[in-house]
Amino acid sequence: MASEVRVQDRAAPLAVVRRGVHSQSEEAYLRIRDRILTLDLPPGSLVHEARLREELAIGRTPIREALQRLAHEKLVRSVPHRGTFVTDVNITDLARITEVRVVLEGHAARLAAERCTAADRVAIRELLASLSIGASDQRELMRMDQAIHRQIYRSARNSFLESTLERYFNLSLRLWYLVLDRQVRLREAVEEHVALLNAILAGDGDRAEQTMRTHVTGFEREIRAALVER
Amino acid sequence: MASEVRVQDRAAPLAVVRRGVHSQSEEAYLRIRDRILTLDLPPGSLVHEARLREELAIGRTPIREALQRLAHEKLVRSVPHRGTFVTDVNITDLARITEVRVVLEGHAARLAAERCTAADRVAIRELLASLSIGASDQRELMRMDQAIHRQIYRSARNSFLESTLERYFNLSLRLWYLVLDRQVRLREAVEEHVALLNAILAGDGDRAEQTMRTHVTGFEREIRAALVER
DNA sequence: CCCGGCGATATGCCGGCGATATACCGGTCG
DNA sequence: CGACCGGTATATCGCCGGCATATCGCCGGG
Structure with a gap:
């Protein structure tokens, strides 16, 4: 047991070390998903990519990936060159x-x-x-x-x-x-x-x-x- | 009808214009998925992103998106900084x-x-x-x-x-x-x-x-x- | 024989560019 | 005078290639 390196020391470049590692895409996905589920982003509303970008303080790629994932789960609907909208409910x-x-x-x-x-x-x-x-x-x-x-x-x-x-x-x-x-x-x-x-x-x-x-x-x-x- | 521009001339950089419009991501997804399903990419094998990139003659983003989608469908498994592998079967x-x-x-x-x-x-x-x-x-x-x-x-x-x-x-x-x-x-x-x-x-x-x-x-x-x- | 450093490789992420569809707006015709 | 239409402006998207980083395999040294 010579190489006793505590994992907490070498990892954690920033602050959040919740459980497991979160890529920025994963983080963005979870946060946007939560906002949609809790209606913080209400059904039918436009998901403003640039706004999310500055609110979550991350780049475009993770947000794009998160939105695509949400689209496959039918939580948002992406209309080319129109915008991404939270799926309506009925x-x-x-x-x-x-x-x-x-x-x-x-x-x-x-x-x-x-x-x-x-x-x-x-x-x-x-x-x-x-x-x-x-x-x-x-x-x-x-x-x-x-x-x-x-x-x-x-x-x-x-x-x-x-x-x-x-x-x-x-x-x-x-x-x-x-x-x-x-x-x-x-x-x-x-x-x-x-x-x-x-x-x-x-x-x-x-x-x-x-x-x-x-x-x-x-x-x-x-x-x-x-x-x-x- | 002054601006008579034939669509075939400006679009269709390659050959395939199957039915409807395919974004490159969609195209990549379908083609890679087909290769996996038909075992052209056998289970357990490494999916070489660069190779796909030149074989499909497209950039990295569409391939990345396709692979992520396939990962969510459990057809590939992506190991961070190791590579993406076709899901094994058992x-x-x-x-x-x-x-x-x-x-x-x-x-x-x-x-x-x-x-x-x-x-x-x-x-x-x-x-x-x-x-x-x-x-x-x-x-x-x-x-x-x-x-x-x-x-x-x-x-x-x-x-x-x-x-x-x-x-x-x-x-x-x-x-x-x-x-x-x-x-x-x-x-x-x-x-x-x-x-x-x-x-x-x-x-x-x-x-x-x-x-x-x-x-x-x-x-x-x-x-x-x-x-x-x- | 074991260990530690180094190169190779692949990924995550970034910001920008060109393309495209919509919206707006001024001009023109009925 | 109002409605339609064509052209321009704008916003967003799809895609790109590069940079920083993390991990593995190898190889030389101890």
Whole structure:
């Protein structure tokens, strides 16, 4: 153990050493994506590349790459020589996204139930513990929901499925932010989460899948109701 | 009509002006993707950016963008300052990909059965007609299979599902190319196609989904068998 | 035999150039 | 007088090639 070099010393040219290394493209992608999801960049708005460039204090290339990535994820739409716009939202897209999510999340829940390891079980029990405390506000609830779904994606042990679901989840997340002010009923959602996680812990794939499908479908119903009343 | 400038003169620096306009990025993406799928760039091999640059006679940016896109689709893996490699294939990935495809393609088939329009029906009948002729060689069969699946994606009337399935189909396509020399049994596949399309034409969602699931599962079994015997 | 420095290579990022599509605006015709 | 039309101005994009940097492989020295 002669070459004891602490990684923190040699890396970190600047300040941020969050978890792992972030290329500027990745950083730009995450930050712009967050702005879109949280509606800081509202649907339909023009994404001003030059403005982002000075706000994020980086060059054009990383931003270009981030926008392209977002375009492939259907979060922005790039019109040649017109500009890049945040994708608009509508009931139809909500339905289309949910259509896929119901099937995919359901299958992920089933796989998670069938495959989850001891480590997964520990993480899931922790999630259940946090759930029993209850969420103070809606944003806290969103974080919980996000953590639960991500855990299930991981437990499904399928990296393809995981990354696909991650993208669809983000699309849904934006819709949730859209109706954040409306107090959508979410007590049920919490209970569904508990039932869902318990089904996974019990290794009951059928029940996990069914519960997840109900959960996602119910989510759509709530969002849709809040959307149409706007 | 004073400014009569023929478009062919100013555009078309090279030769290919296929259908529609291709940006160089798109062109690079399609060509590199094709090379990967057809194993012209074999799994695990290093993707030499400079070589591609001179072979495609374009700059670095389009190639970079194409490679990033391929990386997000898990067709290449980019290791910082090491190089970009074509993603390796293994039985596990085949299983993981199929796992998602079974569910997604099945659902797409169901949706297609429920939603297909008159225009779709015409296209599907044409596909059935081509099928009755029969495929001469295996590559012809691949093209048929591809056309059928794409038609179903379109008929499902869900652009999100369509683009997701497109990506998974390409991942599977490469696996097919991998075992192309092995004469996998495919008579069944053709019959399945016929049954599948007929179920869709009949508007029988349940049967369409079930047939598609069988089809995709059977596909995996054949590929797997050919893969392990290598 | 092991270690440390050096060259080679590929990447991430940058800023600029030419091209292009839109918007605006003044002139002209109905 | 109003509407249309052609030309110009502008903003944005696609693409380019270069620079700085990080990593690996090699080779000579200890």
